[in-house]
Amino acid sequence: MYCLRLSKIYCLGKQLSSGFGAVTSPVCSVLPLSASPRLLGRQKMNDSELISYDFERRFDQQxxxxxxxxxxxxxxxxxxxxxxxxxxxxxxxxxxxxxxxxxxxxxxxxxxxxxxxxxxxxxxxxxxxxxxxxxxxxxxxxxxxxxxxxxxxxxxxxxxxxxxxxxxxxxxxxxxxxxxxxxxxxxxxxxxxxxxxxxxxxxxxxxxxxxxxxxxxxxxxxxxxxxxxxxxxxxxxxxxxxxxxxxxxxxxxxxxxxxxxxxxxxxxxxxxxxxxxxxxxxxxxxxxxxxxxxxxxxxxxxxxxxxxx
Known part of the structure; x- marks a missing residue:
């Protein structure tokens, strides 16, 4: 119980549970209490499944x-x-x-x-x-x-x-x-x-x-x-x-x-x-x-x- 006061456990999968869909194949990680669930929204989208062309990949957006x-x-x-x-x-x-x-x-x-x-x-x-x-x-x-x-x-x-x-x-x-x-x-x-x-x-x-x-x-x-x-x-x-x-x-x-x-x-x-x-x-x-x-x-x-x- 003491540990639960110090941290919250969030389970991350291919889909985030915080309003983004059901959790599948979860991998649990421990985040401090100061971490807000909204930080989960910072997770990068996995776009590796999408096909990109060479000129698109080479484009320097910065x-x-x-x-x-x-x-x-x-x-x-x-x-x-x-x-x-x-x-x-x-x-x-x-x-x-x-x-x-x-x-x-x-x-x-x-x-x-x-x-x-x-x-x-x-x-x-x-x-x-x-x-x-x-x-x-x-x-x-x-x-x-x-x-x-x-x-x-x-x-x-x-x-x-x-x-x-x-x-x-x-x-x-x-x-x-x-x-x-x-x-x-x-x-x-x-x-x-x-x-x-x-x-x-x-x-x-x-x-x-x-x-x-x-x-x-x-x-x-x-x-x-x-x-x-x-x-x-x-x-x-x-x-x-x-x-x-x-x-x-x-x-x-x-x-x-x-x-x-x-x-x-x-x-x-x-x-x-x-x-x-x-x-x-x-x-x-x-x-x-x-x-x-x-x-x-x-x-x-x-x-x-x-x-x-």
Whole structure:
């Protein structure tokens, strides 16, 4: 009994018993009373079962973190330049004929679709592995997403990809299509937040990146098909927008858990990052829901009347 006052016995197996699943093949170890059960969350995920490619294993994530810590403020300059080109480009094209960029748009969208599909498969495989072996809390809090051989390259590629994705707007402007607030607001805020948080390896990013990769794989595939002249059913566009709304709702759920678990040693984040991300995701949810209603549910006669006004 005296020994029990000095220590607690925790049994560790392939799955942790502290909220991460049942214990199998236990190996018991003695931890002092000062050790908290939350320390068990620091156990590294065993990702040796997952196949990683040579370029993924060779990627130097530490150098990537250091570069982002030194250069993340450049994202403000990039977004400022982007905004100037967006509104300046609209003014430039006002009295000029629209350009037919169907083939370049198809190639552009196809390249981003392929990139997003591969990113979704690689990050999705890892996240599924974490969910099945560690549980939901581990999938939210574990920072190994930034360092695991399977995902470390794709986490960095995700942050950097937000720069070339700004090129989407160029096609809208040069083809003189309607540019909505949601489009350029989404591009700017995602770039800023992705660079801002990558350098700190905050909790929840695995979910955010995987969901974004997945939705973008659908979205850019749809754009590529449309640009190629294929007749895509309207239900496809509705499904993609619905998936975006679901993504934002799930993002808010993840953020709520990050905030509630943030004081735990293994669930690292900052209040300011949670607050900014919550504002961002909530604004996306409202904007995408409004877009869905006005585009797919609202009476066409009402839409025409509102445009006439």
């Amino acid at each position: 150098r990537a973190f250091e570069w982002m810590q030194e250069n993340w403020r450049s994202s403000f300059m990039l977004c400022g330049l982007y905004a100037a080109l967006v509104f300046g480009g609209q003014h430039f094209m006002r009295e000029r004929p629209k350009l037919n960029l169907r083939r370049p748009l198809m190639l552009w969208s196809l390249s981003l679709a392929i990139f997003s599909i591969i990113g979704a498969v690689r990050t999705g495989t890892y996240m599924l592995h974490v969910l099945l072996n560690g549980g939901f809390r581990q999938s939210v809090c574990d920072s190994s997403f930034y360092k695991a051989p399977v995902t470390k390259f794709w986490a960095y590629a995700f942050a950097l990809s937000k720069v070339p994705e700004l090129g989407d707007t160029m096609f809208i402007i040069l083809r003189k299509q309607r540019l909505i607030f949601l489009h350029w607001y989404h591009h700017i805020t995602v770039l800023l937040y992705s660079w801002y948080t990558y350098k700190d390896q905050v909790a929840g990013a695995g979910w955010f990146m995987t969901m974004n990769y997945t939705v973008h794989s659908l979205m850019y595939s749809y754009y590529a098909a449309r640009a190629a002249g294929l007749r895509v059913p309207r239900i496809c566009a509705m499904t993609i927008t619905a998936a975006q709304i679901l993504q934002m709702a799930m993002g808010l759920v993840v953020l709520a858990y990050v905030y509630s678990w943030m004081d735990m040693a293994h669930c690292f984040s900052h209040v300011d990052k949670v607050v900014w991300c919550t504002i961002m995701y909530l604004s996306y949810l409202l904007l995408f829901a409004s877009f869905f209603y006005n585009t797919y549910l609202k009476d066409p006669a009402e839409v025409k009347a509102s445009k006439a006004e």
